[in-house]
Amino acid sequence: MIAPELPFFVYGTLRPGEANHDLLLRGRTLREEPARLTGALLYDGPGYPYAVEAPGAAGAAVSGELVTARPEEYARLLADLDRLEEYRPGDPRNLYERVAREVVRVDGSAPARAWVYVAAPAVAAALRARGKPIEGGDWLTRR
Known part of the structure; x- marks a missing residue:
């Protein structure tokens, strides 16, 4: 199955100023706009974060x-x-799953459907049980 060409x-680590932005995105994008993924919490991982879906959680949002x-x-x-992200469709060993979700642009313009790498089910369960949430959902403010 061919994936639709959605934004990401x-x-x-892919955000501007972070390690993988220059490595993978510089010169390959048309636009990069501040946005938020609602219905998700951000957890600290080993050098990188995980978005964990949390539909219905009050104030749950991830900045990006x-x-x-x-x-x-x-x-x-x-x-x-x-x-x-070491994502392979259908592989139960995935740490992340690539899913299409609606994200909200910070400038208030129309929401957009985008690819998001979220914690795979087993990883999400472990993070919910004993992970460290990043307060405010913004990886850039974790320090």
């Missing part, structure tokens, strides 16, 4: 950027991001 919502790839870069960027 990034919330951790909505990234629109250059059309000629899209297929290769999707493959590179899947590789970075």
